[in-house]
Amino acid sequence: MNFEHRQLDNGLTIIGEVNPNAQSTGVGFFVRTGARDETPEINGVSHFLEHMLFKGTDTLSALEVNNAFDRLGAKFNAFTSEENTVYYAAVLPEYLMDVATLWMQLMRPALRDDDFNIEKNVILEEIAMYKDLPQFEVMDQARALHFGNHPCSHSVLGTNESISALAADQMREYFSRRYAPNNITLACCGNFDFETLCKLAEQHCSEWNAMDTFRKIEDTKGTLKTKHIANTNLVRQHICLLSPAVSMQDPRRYAASLLGQILGDDSGSRYYWALTEPALAEVASMQCESMDGTGVFYSYICCDPDNTSRVLAAVQELFEELCKNGITEAELEAARNKTLSALTIKCEQPMGRLVSLGFNWVYNQEYRSVKEDVDVIHAVTLDDVSNLIDQLNPGKFTMLSLGPKTI
Amino acid sequence: MMTQKTDIYQLKNGMVLLGERLENVLSVSFQFLLPAGASLLPEGCCGAGTIIADWLFRGAGQRSSRELIQALDRLGIHRNASPSAHHLSLTASLESSNLSEALDLCADIILRPQLAADQFELSRQLSVSELQGLDDDPRQKAMILLYEHFYPDPLGRPAIGKLDELNGLSFERTAEIARNIFNPTEVIFSICGNYDFEAVKHQLEKTFDRPSHGGLSAQLPVMKEKSYRHFPTEGAQVHIGIMTPAPLAASDAYYEMAAAVSILSGSMSSRLFTEVREKRGLCYAVGANYKTLKDHAGIACYAGTTPDKAQQTLDVILDQFRILKNGISDDEMQRAKVGLKTSLIMQSESTHARSSGIAADHFLLGRIRTLDEIREKIEAVSVDSVQEFLSNHPFKDFTVVTLGPKTVTL
Numbered sequence A: 001m002n003f004e005h006r007q008l009d010n011g012l013t014i015i016g017e018v019n020p021n022a023q024s025t026g027v028g029f030f031v032r033t034g035a036r037d038e039t040p041e042i043n044g045v046s047h048f049l050e051h052m053l054f055k056g057t058d059t060l061s062a063l064e065v066n067n068a069f070d071r072l073g074a075k076f077n078a079f080t081s082e083e084n085t086v087y088y089a090a091v092l093p094e095y096l097m098d099v100a101t102l103w104m105q106l107m108r109p110a111l112r113d114d115d116f117n118i119e120k121n122v123i124l125e126e127i128a129m130y131k132d133l134p135q136f137e138v139m140d141q142a143r144a145l146h147f148g149n150h151p152c153s154h155s156v157l158g159t160n161e162s163i164s165a166l167a168a169d170q171m172r173e174y175f176s177r178r179y180a181p182n183n184i185t186l187a188c189c190g191n192f193d194f195e196t197l198c199k200l201a202e203q204h205c206s207e208w209n210a211m212d213t214f215r216k217i218e219d220t221k222g223t224l225k226t227k228h229i230a231n232t233n234l235v236r237q238h239i240c241l242l243s244p245a246v247s248m249q250d251p252r253r254y255a256a257s258l259l260g261q262i263l264g265d266d267s268g269s270r271y272y273w274a275l276t277e278p279a280l281a282e283v284a285s286m287q288c289e290s291m292d293g294t295g296v297f298y299s300y301i302c303c304d305p306d307n308t309s310r311v312l313a314a315v316q317e318l319f320e321e322l323c324k325n326g327i328t329e330a331e332l333e334a335a336r337n338k339t340l341s342a343l344t345i346k347c348e349q350p351m352g353r354l355v356s357l358g359f360n361w362v363y364n365q366e367y368r369s370v371k372e373d374v375d376v377i378h379a380v381t382l383d384d385v386s387n388l389i390d391q392l393n394p395g396k397f398t399m400l401s402l403g404p405k406t407i
Numbered sequence B: 001m002m003t004q005k006t007d008i009y010q011l012k013n014g015m016v017l018l019g020e021r022l023e024n025v026l027s028v029s030f031q032f033l034l035p036a037g038a039s040l041l042p043e044g045c046c047g048a049g050t051i052i053a054d055w056l057f058r059g060a061g062q063r064s065s066r067e068l069i070q071a072l073d074r075l076g077i078h079r080n081a082s083p084s085a086h087h088l089s090l091t092a093s094l095e096s097s098n099l100s101e102a103l104d105l106c107a108d109i110i111l112r113p114q115l116a117a118d119q120f121e122l123s124r125q126l127s128v129s130e131l132q133g134l135d136d137d138p139r140q141k142a143m144i145l146l147y148e149h150f151y152p153d154p155l156g157r158p159a160i161g162k163l164d165e166l167n168g169l170s171f172e173r174t175a176e177i178a179r180n181i182f183n184p185t186e187v188i189f190s191i192c193g194n195y196d197f198e199a200v201k202h203q204l205e206k207t208f209d210r211p212s213h214g215g216l217s218a219q220l221p222v223m224k225e226k227s228y229r230h231f232p233t234e235g236a237q238v239h240i241g242i243m244t245p246a247p248l249a250a251s252d253a254y255y256e257m258a259a260a261v262s263i264l265s266g267s268m269s270s271r272l273f274t275e276v277r278e279k280r281g282l283c284y285a286v287g288a289n290y291k292t293l294k295d296h297a298g299i300a301c302y303a304g305t306t307p308d309k310a311q312q313t314l315d316v317i318l319d320q321f322r323i324l325k326n327g328i329s330d331d332e333m334q335r336a337k338v339g340l341k342t343s344l345i346m347q348s349e350s351t352h353a354r355s356s357g358i359a360a361d362h363f364l365l366g367r368i369r370t371l372d373e374i375r376e377k378i379e380a381v382s383v384d385s386v387q388e389f390l391s392n393h394p395f396k397d398f399t400v401v402t403l404g405p406k407t408v409t410l
Helices: A045-053 A062-071 A093-106 A113-131 A134-147 A160-165 A168-178 A194-205 A253-264 A270-276 A305-325 A329-346 A350-364 A370-379 A382-392 B048-055 B065-074 B096-111 B117-136 B138-150 B163-168 B171-179 B197-208 B254-265 B271-278 B307-326 B330-348 B351-365 B371-380 B383-392
Strands: A002-007 A013-018 A025-031 A075-080 A085-091 A184-190 A226-230 A237-244 A281-290 A295-303 A398-403 B006-010 B016-021 B027-034 B078-083 B088-095 B188-193 B228-232 B238-245 B286-292 B297-305 B399-404
Touching (some): A013 A194, A013 A350, A025 A093, A025 A350, A045 A113, A045 A168, A062 A093, A062 B271, A062 B330, A085 A093, A085 A350, A093 A184, A093 A194, A113 A134, A113 A168, A134 A226, A237 A305, A253 A281, A253 A295, A253 A329, A253 A370, A270 A281, A270 A295, A270 A305, A295 A305, A295 B117, A305 A382, A305 A398, A329 A382, A329 B027, A329 B088, B027 B351, B048 B078, B048 B088, B048 B171, B065 B096, B088 B096, B088 B351, B096 B197, B117 B163, B117 B171, B138 B238, B138 B297, B138 B399, B188 B197, B188 B351, B254 B271, B254 B286, B254 B297, B254 B307, B254 B330, B254 B383, B271 B286, B271 B307, B297 B307, B307 B383, B307 B399, B330 B351, B330 B371
Parallel strands (some): A013 A184
Antiparallel strands (some): A002 A013, A025 A085, A025 A184, A075 A085, A237 A295, B006 B016, B027 B088, B027 B188, B238 B297, B238 B399, B286 B297
């Protein structure tokens, strides 16, 4: 494995991890923009814009774009979060430069009115789809509750109202501000030639204009509020807990991620023994989500509505015990090993590496090899995790429950 | 480029071991396919497989429930146990250096589960909860209902169970089933990644070469009439499931069928995505897949849409199935072929995907197809051969299920 890095004059960053033994190659554009960079009037525009990129350029129609990807056999898609919009494709090595060229063209989309109006229906269908999936709905609502006035409270999809009212011009204006080259990283993993990729980028991307792409960064402890939303159509109680964690820039994020696993992995964790194993809840998970300048521990629990108060009592007892006695070396070792095996499995395919490679750069402008990640996970000590528990106090959380039971 | 060597060995008791080594990985994935799928369960025991999949991990060999989970976690094993129509499968992925210990733990879980009565009640309760939770996941529920109505009984029985049968299962009855899941002539073990086949063979010979526990016997499947069923629920969307019969994986027409499915729904330039979502904006999610059991197969399609668009969505989808035989272009064919080949090569990089692939081949075809063979067969598919397939096997006899606030008409 060999790491390469280059920056064009307009600020576009190109990074690559070259592995000549790989059978495939992954390539992606990481745009540092998402729901947190929106105002309430344009809530949902980042995600809608992600859909619109597939609608083509001044010289390519939507159908031509899809045909072009498929002619290359590309496994391609995109996702939008609170703070990133990522476009990616995995292809066989012989098609890499073609698929990269296609993405470079699509990064300057036409954003036609007709396409915008049809795609608006698709977005409204997507919002309706998630309304029928309470496990997503509860997370969206809980995030809004926890983050309060912090921009990370913004919903990624937006609402029926915000999307219905959105105009194509508002999207064009947002695009021109956020898709500036200095806000974008082009990352590539697998079997490819870095120089050829850079030449392509110079050819297709050097005309893009740099802009001021400000993002307000601040940490938050969260509102720590509790809220219940009654929905008698639901059969289960869906509970989401959010508490402050550490950011992507914080070196303690490895310890925080292990703590999340110790508390909320689907097997052998504290949640497992307190909630799943005794059949109080069929799902109980927790993970650490580190973001730009902030972070959260996020728990999701799904249970019989009649078990809700027992579940919440068990959760409270669990956190009291955690704060009092900490965790054991055996728990830490299991979490380390689970994380390490997940890492080796993910590294089987270049596409598995692409997202880590890209995000390490987006957040910290650094390259981390798999070996470095392995070493730092091995180096996390019991003290590191104990200190984190003291500093973050994960037993104090924002809680949102959604279901037939009003508590 | 993709030439690979397949390891095959049969234990004296009939259990089959399959393996494929991958270079340049540090991981290994394996799976046990145990002949205890939902279709093999006795009458009145629907869902017993889900209970057993949880119960097996609540103590095995000398280890208590807690000790067993701790032992598995210490090795960092990512595992899953779940029932399908034919099998109860136990899969695991991990760092190669822990393989031997992981296999020993699996031997305890499969051959020496403790099956304690108090743990049974907890496993049953979780299975009941999981089934009830399906009501909050209408998309998945629609597809489970679709398979139940498409496949002959008992092959379509929901592995997740039925409420009255889950509640009616006794500890004794379920324990008896759990003790019969190891019928070695029907067990398939497959492994892929970084491993030493001689060592694996030797270890499994020591641990698994033992006589049958009896086994479960298959019932003769009873065909169902193809029909439309609606399940009323309150919700934002109507969830539509559509299924039509298709050739088996062993059929000569398999690759033509695969190309046809790919043209319909393999990607974003495919017919369904283009006509339903891109041109008309009817859905966010629409797609079709090939679904096969050993002797019955179909193409299953899902679409979720708001109530006012449900009828049009169904009409457009059925139309796309029907008009495929009217003509496909060279360009569509090329895209389908390159898509199928790329999926194949990428799958060959994943230890989990490949260990499932070789086990499925052995079960469905009685042999393992090499990646080269599959690639050649994909290459050989042409517009003419797909057209011929479509005129001989027109898509018809649709089974349709809807779940949501509004019905449709076929």
